[in-house]
Amino acid sequence: MKNDFGKLKRKIMLQILLILVLALISGYWISSLLIDGVLQAPFADAFIHFCENVLQLDFYAAQKAYSIIFQQNKQLWLATGLILLLLVIFYFALSRFTKYFYHISIGVNSLLEESDKDIQLPAELEFMEKKLNVVKNTLEKRAKDAQEAEQRKNDLVVYLAHDIKTPLTSIMGYLSLLDEAKDMPLEQKEKYVKVTLEKSYRLEQLINEFFEITRFNLQSIILDKEAINLNYMLMQLADEFYPLLAPKGQQAIVNVEEDIKVFADANKLARVFNNIFKNAIAYSDKNSIINIHAEKQNDQIHISFTNKGKAIPPQKLTMIFEKFYRLDSSRSTQTGGAGLGLAIANEIVQAHGGTISAISTDEKTVFTVSLPTLS
CATH class of the missing domain: 3.30.565.10 (Histidine kinase-like ATPase, C-terminal domain)
Structure with missing residues (x-):
């Protein structure tokens, strides 16, 4: 069971490592360009210009505000930016992880579909794909077997109903003859009684088979x-x-x-x-x-x-x-x-x-x- 998830775990670990690498590169890029790099001066000029025109501060006050807010708290801003960047990257990574559940959900829904096509999942979910296909084939076989068994049972009921009708008709016919012909020769009467008795035994056998069907379906086997x-x-x-x-x-x-x-x-x-x-x-x-x-x-x-x-x-x-x-x-x-x-x-x-x-x-x-x- 542990080996089944090996490929999926390796894929997730690679994605996590990729996220960390991207975060570190992005943090280094922000630090090099925005805080200590070529974009530092344009950013500082833009902030001072904002303070002078919007907040109505003089140049020296705006410059001091920039120094207090950004230059003296450089590490805090760097950490905050890195955390936000990690959250954004993690959100997109989580979306990639949840797609596995989406594929599995589609595979489970496919179990309900009457289709000859096999369920297909991503390569890292190959173990789940095999299991779902085994379940799908098993369910299809069980459904087919149940349908065939039901059809055989229905055919059997038809056979037995017809078989019961045949001896019953004979019994009724011979009994009618015996009832109507009061003066029937003894030899012929014995013959009819014998045939009627044989048909009765056959009828009893068929009725017992009906009970056999019921017992076989409902009774568990208890051994003594x-x-x-x-x-x-x-x-x-x-x-x-x-x-x-x-x-x-x-x-x-x-x-x-x-x-x-x-x-x-x-x-x-x-x-x-x-x-x-x-x-x-x-x-x-x-x-x-x-x-x-x-x-x-x-x-x-x-x-x-x-x-x-x-x-x-x-x-x-x-x-x-x-x-x-x-x-x-x-x-x-x-x-x-x-x-x-x-x-x-x-x-x-x-x-x-x-x-x-x-x-x-x-x-x-x-x-x-x-x-x-x-x-």
């Missing part, structure tokens, strides 16, 4: 940590997701080093793994294997979920952990989510002091969660 057996948790996870794996012929293989424990909030960490695993299942090829691996390296525990499927484009890979981002906005209403799963997982992992990342190639996609070891 305990020692967790990671092998047991991941094995249980694979068993619980078997109904989702089976329809596509997928399998989950868990490979975890024994006795790996992590100090974390069990419920929230399970939610992280659930969200990542759901994502892996949704985007894996049919009849493929999802590998869940965990190992301890130094002071970190790394848990990875590897699946084979369509690669995630690099430009989307950097955004999948953002709130309300859907990797595929065209996914069907039966599989499309609110775009919150990975964002929530990221928040929870960060609250634990860890990181979450993803890499994707044509062959596989790997999500890795890194957490501190049990202390």
Whole structure:
């Protein structure tokens, strides 16, 4: 921070030295020319002439007044003149100093302007110019990110509103048929009831996603940590997701080093793994294997979920952990989510002091969660 002001301090010191030099030269010039130099006689004659004509003094009285006022108080007049000269020079120098604040003020005002031009300040304020441009770029990026997030949120609301309307319309239609056709065959009635129940479950899921959005925006993450057996948790996870794996012929293989424990909030960490695993299942090829691996390296525990499927484009890979981002906005209403799963997982992992990342190639996609070891 001190080095930032080095150039400005040097410039101000040079200006102060210049003021002192100018004052000394001016004082010497006044003393040499006006008091003891070539202008002394014309000045004395002018003063005596003034006393004779204006003050009505005789020549000798005017000459004596000049001697008492000027010649006997030469040092006082010299000091007074020098002080006045310093004040004048200091005033103009102060005006030069205040221009720096003027330039900074213009730079601060430029932060409010929506312009692609960088803020420019004098060379001695280069450090302030860089900082203002960093702030300007940061504010512009935040505004852009907020606008994009708001747009994605609005799109999400539209998606969910449409998705809710679809199962609701089906439920109302099938219930109307059941109500109107009292003598409907039992087999057909059971079919309609089953479809209505499925649509009801889908409607419940979408409504829960609306609540999820509200909780994610308003609720801070509070952790209740305990020692967790990671092998047991991941094995249980694979068993619980078997109904989702089976329809596509997928399998989950868990490979975890024994006795790996992590100090974390069990419920929230399970939610992280659930969200990542759901994502892996949704985007894996049919009849493929999802590998869940965990190992301890130094002071970190790394848990990875590897699946084979369509690669995630690099430009989307950097955004999948953002709130309300859907990797595929065209996914069907039966599989499309609110775009919150990975964002929530990221928040929870960060609250634990860890990181979450993803890499994707044509062959596989790997999500890795890194957490501190049990202390």
